[in-house]
Amino acid sequence: MLSRVPQGKIYQIKKDDKGMGKRKILVTCAKGIPPFLKEELLGLGFPVLSETVAGIETEGTIDDTMRLNLYLRTGHRVFFLLREFIAADAEVLYRAVSEIPWEEYIDENGYFSVSSSVDNPTIRDSRYANVKCKDAIADRIKKRCGKRPDSGPAQDRAVVNLYWRDDRCSIYLDTSGDPLSRRNYRKISMTAPMQETLAAAVIVATGWKAGSNFINPMCGSGTLAIEAAFIALNRAPGLLRNNYGFMHLKGFYEPLWNEIRAEAKKKSKKTLGCRIIATDIKREAVEAARGNAATAGVEHLIEFAVSAYSATTVPEDGGIVILNPEYGERMGKIDELEHLYEGIGDFFKQKCKGYTGYLFTGNLDLAKKVGLKARKRTLFFNGRIECRLFEYELYEGSRKNKQDEGKE
Numbered sequence: 001m002l003s004r005v006p007q008g009k010i011y012q013i014k015k016d017d018k019g020m021g022k023r024k025i026l027v028t029c030a031k032g033i034p035p036f037l038k039e040e041l042l043g044l045g046f047p048v049l050s051e052t053v054a055g056i057e058t059e060g061t062i063d064d065t066m067r068l069n070l071y072l073r074t075g076h077r078v079f080f081l082l083r084e085f086i087a088a089d090a091e092v093l094y095r096a097v098s099e100i101p102w103e104e105y106i107d108e109n110g111y112f113s114v115s116s117s118v119d120n121p122t123i124r125d126s127r128y129a130n131v132k133c134k135d136a137i138a139d140r141i142k143k144r145c146g147k148r149p150d151s152g153p154a155q156d157r158a159v160v161n162l163y164w165r166d167d168r169c170s171i172y173l174d175t176s177g178d179p180l181s182r183r184n185y186r187k188i189s190m191t192a193p194m195q196e197t198l199a200a201a202v203i204v205a206t207g208w209k210a211g212s213n214f215i216n217p218m219c220g221s222g223t224l225a226i227e228a229a230f231i232a233l234n235r236a237p238g239l240l241r242n243n244y245g246f247m248h249l250k251g252f253y254e255p256l257w258n259e260i261r262a263e264a265k266k267k268s269k270k271t272l273g274c275r276i277i278a279t280d281i282k283r284e285a286v287e288a289a290r291g292n293a294a295t296a297g298v299e300h301l302i303e304f305a306v307s308a309y310s311a312t313t314v315p316e317d318g319g320i321v322i323l324n325p326e327y328g329e330r331m332g333k334i335d336e337l338e339h340l341y342e343g344i345g346d347f348f349k350q351k352c353k354g355y356t357g358y359l360f361t362g363n364l365d366l367a368k369k370v371g372l373k374a375r376k377r378t379l380f381f382n383g384r385i386e387c388r389l390f391e392y393e394l395y396e397g398s399r400k401n402k403q404d405e406g407k408e
Ligand SMILES: C[S@@+](CC[C@H](N)C(=O)[O-])C[C@H]1O[C@@H](n2cnc3c(N)ncnc32)[C@H](O)[C@@H]1O
Pocket: 190, 191, 192, 193, 194, 195, 217, 218, 219, 220, 221, 222, 223, 224, 279, 280, 281, 282, 285, 307, 308, 309, 310, 324, 325, 326, 327
């Protein structure tokens, strides 16, 4: 079904499938991110069919999944729906999966893996569901093509995803394979780096636009600054990746992918139109951030410095100042961190007037130590940790007193 159409170079699904080659596409994401992912999808011209706690459902063709994988900043994986059905148990699952024309998607000489999310009363171990699914696929291909493709756990080639809740099953092609947070620029990680997709969502949540400054003390491995540079340049975050799940599907038409990439490169600007300043007190963090930015191709656009957050240059013309300090899971460090968070409040008040300040943290008690009234709090999840992005309006001059009055 995934077929090459030479004239239009369209990599598409036959019209006998629902809706002229369009199918449901599920873009998964971390909890807290759906509102931002939704905006992104709408901005890219995709409809929003439904929203869950960790994903947005849209629709499109298989070549649309290439664009989504390339352009989405906040999504985790792009799943292309093949079939939805009711399965009470593993035998029904096997039969229903066998009916999908796998020989049209997966090469008999290729390799595939099955990932899953299973919650069905007859299944105690989700690995069993994966094996049933994998057998159904391999048996079908063997029957049609005389050869069984290889399969295993590696997710860097063709990936099939099974989503099974009670008796409702959905089978998807995972067109991403590795999650989209793996942009391929973070070669060196420092302590507690933010996932790239989370960093992008946090920046989108601030509403920051290139044209005003982006100041990021405590930059660690530089994720926020690099994602900010990508946003300012209108640069597709997936350009550095050379492997996606869709590339391993039968019918993948490389020239079209090259065209999509070339179009994305053309849309990318060369200059920022603002300053991005990233600092950290640790020399090795700044070196890591600089190295990562070099891999990302944006090192020349970010002003890096080894410096205490409080000594970071904050230009006069305004923008946002965003900090992601540690939030200490280990006891004993809390006193030290309380002091640090108090200092951040002073830094905001004394050095960042005219800016909007942001603090991203997973510790609400520590956040209170900043001593400023947050104008807005946005909920995010860093893995399982519930985090908040606090927004502080840092008034200029005479309005300063107002902000002091508002202390929590
Ligand atoms: C949680 S990490 C930031 C992670 C970062 N968002 C990333 O994606 O890699 C906190 C950073 O704050 C830095 N830091 C701690 N105390 C500091 C201080 N007083 N001044 C500047 N940086 C500091 C640490 O070196 C560390 O790199």
